[in-house]
Amino acid sequence: MKLENIFNEYLTRSEQIIISQKATKEIAKSEIEKLIKLKEKTELKLSENKSNHTTYFFFIQDAKTGEIERYSTNKKTLEDKIKDVFLQQNRQYQWALSESYEIFKDYVISIYAYMGFTDRNKWPLKDFGTILFSELENxxxxxxxxxxxxKKDIPESILNRIRATYPEYKIIESNNKLEKNLLLEIILIEHLRHLIVHCQGMTTDKTGIINNILKKAGLWNNGKNNENYDYISSFFGVKSLNNTINLLEIEQQNETGFPNKYFDVLGNLINSLTSVSYLIYSEIKKETSG
Structure with missing residues (x-):
């Protein structure tokens, strides 16, 4: 297996996530535009005493009798429907981040395998299991x-080995031209992924989650580092969604006060993983070509 093939496979899989994100965004945008137009038409008809609600009926089938009974009725306004589209888009973005993290883990595993395959000295003896060292040739x-x-605690255990093997990686991880603490980014995404997979992207203890991330990244500082705390907190919503991971694009304004672009929250997190992956690839390649 070539180092380039490992990295290219990672890029190919990551590109599919980004393409999927763009498709999701376009579908949501189109649906919201339709709902806004419908809302405008409905408001014009309200003078005719027509309701702007849609009623949904939910049914359950009794396994004993086979009969179908209505168990719930739900009325939604057009505003509710627009909110539902955003919530669904956000949920799909959450799963995209989760998948991106899994792809990153697979990449780190392949990289570590490459390290041991090309130089057995880069692995501690325990990682070889019970096999005799002389048998590794085959x-x-x-x-x-x-x-x-x-290996336990992937990707952390492997990344720690990479840091020990390639000292420059460890330096650039926290001091780089991107002005990102890439160690913090990895740990942040790891915790977000856990909430997405196991808790539907929500938490009942946001403060505890943020503190755990800071501690694991070595940035706790007795809770006094407000900049990092606020940064992590920015990945959650506001008001009723205060404890929900929010990865939707953020509208930004220029000096005139008008919106001119969007900050791609999900894309920025995925880019952090890609930057880490490329940094690892570059350090190993530099060694093998040097």
Whole structure:
């Protein structure tokens, strides 16, 4: 297995996430535009005493009798429907981030397998399992993949090994031209992914989650680092969505006060993972070509 192939596979899979994000955004935009037009038409007809509500009926089938009974009725306004579109878009963005993190983990595993396959000294002895060192000569790349996959605390344990093996990676991780703490980004995404997969993207203890992220990233500082706290908090919604992960684009205004562009929250997080992946690739490639 070539190093370039590992990195290219990661890029290909990540590109599909970005393409999917753009498609999701366009679908949501189109649906909202339709609802806004419908809302305008409905408001013109309100003088005729016509309702702007849509009623939804929900049914349940009794397994004993086979009969179908209505168990709920839900009335939604057009404003409710617009909000639902945004919520659904956000939920799809959450799953996109989760998938992006899984792709990153797969990449880190493959990279670690490559490290052990090309230089056995880069792995601690425990990672080889019970095999005799003399037997490694006959092992192919798949063996190293399988051993890397059973390593505990992935990707953290592998990234720690990379930091120890490639000191410059560790330096650039926290001091770079992107002005990002990439270690914090990885840990942040890891925690967001956990909430997305296990808690529907919500938490009952946002403060505790943020503090755990800061502690794991070595940025706790007794809770006094408001800049990092506020940064992590910005990935949650406001008001009724205060405890919900919000990855939708943020509208930004220019000096005239008019909106001129959007900040791509999800795309920025995915780019952080891509930057880390490229940095790892570059450090290993520099060593092998040097």
């Amino acid at each position: 092992k192919n790349f798949d063996y190293f993949i399988k051993q890397a996959q059973i």
